[in-house]
Amino acid sequence: MSKQLDNDISVSGQINEAMIRQLAEQGIKTIINNRPDAEEGGQPGNAALQSVAESLGVKWVYLPLIAGQKPDPVLAQNYRKAIDEMPKPVHVFCRTGRRSEMIHQAAQNLTLQRPTPKSFDVVIVGAGTAGISVATSLLKRDASLDIVLIDPSPTHDYQAAWTLVGAGEYMQTATRKPMAELIPKGVKWIAKAVTGFLPVENKVALEDGSTVGYDQLVVCPGLKLNWAAIEGLPEALGKNGVTSNYRYDLAPYTWELVQKIRGGRALFTQPAMPIKCAGAPQKAMYLSCSNWEEKGVLNNIDVEMYNAGGVVFGVPTFVPPLMEYIKRYNAKLNFMHDLVKVDGPSKTATFEVTAADGSKTVVERKFDMIHVVPPQVAPDFVANSPLANSAGWVDVDQHTMQHVKFANVFSLGDAGSMPNAKTTAAIRKQAPIVANNIVRMRKGMKPLAEYDGYGACPLTVEKGKVVLAEFSYGGKLAPTFPLNPAVPRRLNWMLKKHVFPALYWFGALKGHEWLTKCATQADKAKA
Template identity: 50%
Template sequence: MKFTKLTSRLSTSPQIRPDEVEEIAAAGFRSIICNRPDGEDQGQPAAQEIGAAARRGGLGFAHVPAVSGSITGQDGLAMKRALEELPAPVLAYCRSGARSRKLAEMAGACAPPDAEGDTYDIVIVGGGSAGIATAASILRRNPGLSLAIVEPSEAHYYQPGWTMVGAGIFNREFTRRAEARLIPEGAKWIKASASGFAPDENKVLLCDGRNLSYRVLIACPGIKLDWDAIPGLRDTLGRNGVTSNYSYDFAPYTHRLVTELKGGRALFTQPVMPIKCAGAPQKAMYLSCNIWERAGVLKDIDVQFHTAGAVLFGVPIYVPALMEYIERYGAHLNLESRLVAIDGEARIATFEQKRGDQLTRVEERFDMIHVVPPQTAPDFVRSSPLAAPSGFIEVSEATLRHPRYPNVFALGDACSASNAKTAAAVRKQAPVVAVNALATLDGREPVADYDGYGSCPLTVEQGKIVLAEFGYGGKPLPSFPTWLIDGARPSRLSWLLKKTILPPVYWHAMLKGREWMVKPHMIGG
């Protein structure tokens, strides 16, 4: 077996088998932690089996499951509690060992608590699309800066592709690359999780006990997918017909469910705003219906879309085209209907529906259900001095600078700006933050502004997309003339853009600081 020693008290490993527990005990371990949800892979030993083998061998055991790509602050706290309660040394395992390492970092179990960090011109918290794109834009303009990126994950995901994975159009591996390959030249990768901000001291606090000092902070740690906010969801996700394209692990299960369903009831849900890509819940439904339509089984499937919102889509100009597809597919549209519980074994979903002034609970049976989890700012952001009342990092809508800390900027899903939380928004925000951060380092005021641009390519069928592009207040902001692409109508060119052009633009332009069609708009320019 392969053990990776993190400290004298904790090691990690890939998936283990019950018959390997004796070898683990012989290696000196006194406890085992399983960090995998049951049912992730076919043939995966259940946590209960490993736990039983551990107890027979006199070892402590805890099950601290965490969904790959969607690890939450609560997962880190659960890992911390388990490590405090179990006798050491402990072996933690997951599919590859990477998830266990991240949870250990979040639990503060990987470094001495008094370790002091370094000082940088710029510290960027978050190595997702926002962090990498902004770092690349900054270093292209000034490669001599000292810049650090705080990011615990070893994998980087092209999340806009997960809808296409759920429809069987992309392979999920197409959406994943090693984080190390994407860190811009000249940036230092701090492979750890942030646990808090101390802006009065110009410091970022890390889960491993260190802190980093900065002249300018750029915060873009993403959004928290709160799978636990819907009782019963985490326990059944990935089985019993319950799936979500909001997870790298479960998007392929969406495609499997859709292709296997020949009749019955299919539910699609959307929680209260804000969420990542407000059109994604609908995209899952449209593409599924299109698959059923082509297979000749759509007439035998009761399709329901349950959205917590009062409208189908927040920008009215795009609604007529979307309603045509709702009618074409015979989908039942349920407005102000919020998923509040799920029983996977019984295949029952419970919705809270607003009808006038009355709130009622309705149970719906399902054969498959695509769930979008409620979403909030990360826990350490909500509890920080940087948080707005919404919990997200407070910023000026135009400059993306914090109103009380002039050397702090935020962008992406974690900032409080009222734009749509999409990768297209990040493409536009990153150059703005880059030039404004550099101006701040020079002692100047911000020099560029952001118009709220976001884009949502609504995949209404394979081969056609309604390309919604809009800014603050829902103002349409089309990138192309209407004779080429009319965003309010389904377009084959928009499909080509989504399927063929945007993925390489993401990997080879946006994350490299090449600002194709997104040069920052200069204030007064």
């Protein structure tokens, strides 16, 4: 049975082909389906229903909402757009009609709020390393630009130092500053969450239902640490020996555990790529072992590394020195082991093991300490947007970092689809390139600056020594200094602990572009 939402819109529960014919006979011109396919057995599929409707001259719109979820502003706006533009009268439906009513009300609320439209020359989504760096690089090239950073976080973190926090070598509080102190002068800041993108309209949707317009858009909100992908992990973290240097509040707990443990079993895990800083899971192991070695208790601890992949490190040059430390610490390597469950109270970790023939088995390991690195994916509002590729990342050219479909959209940092290592050092190179290409575009010229895939991973193999791995696309070595990059050096430790943090806070975030020349195809041809 249907009911009227207003003069032109009716609503009902699930419809079938016969009901579509009845609606067409009653004069309905448009049908909106708010129910996702396959919610239950026997449910008519959207494609089949749409085919019947269109054969009868009835327009069809598919705007599904998952049961139990509330309609977000993007869905409400798309519904409002359909109601405004499609021929009337309109009939909407879901399983019971309740979700359709919720969406209709959300769209009405957007209309009643009538938020004041805003528009900027450049909108930057995300005020992390990438967002602030590209904002300062843009202003350096054109101080007249009207730029806004959109990010709800009240604080900004230097995440690269959390490995050192977990080893007792850096103060936790020194890695965090108030966001307001870091927003570049002349750049506006909207402290709200983004819920979606409307690239055809050149707009970004916000959590309060408002939209922000742009000439150029830069998408760099980082990535999502998917703790919930590992059964039992969210509730296990921070107690019973379960820790991770990938979170501000947990890195000190890593150091607490390292100090306490004098025997037993310590596990270290690494998920499938891509992840932030592929070397970080190992750094936690090396620095923990270095401390236990110094305290004379390493021989009492079974150290085991569980890697979902099949190699120690993706760039072969750096594997031999890492293997030397793995032998020194007597650490056992376990490849193709993916952590799928953590039981904190029983101190048990469960791994799914993939054999060479593709078959899978499950193994359990007891632990006294486990350092966990969660799977990492694109933020939901990126992965579910028109900007994403099939893997959920912003779909851009790996060199210009310009979107493959929407020319006025760029992405850098962890959310981009570039096949580089997701590191702070990579962003340092990317920001000037994106800024240069945006300024050229605003002048009617084509983007020319190209990113070569540079990334860096300071591998803290022991307290006081670091292997400074620098590389570009294809694993090509890209050392900054004329030294053998595979050799652990105290100089690199000083850079990691003292120089790099200063360069971060007072260099990259302030618009200084040291050693970041924007190469072009012409430059490469001359080389």
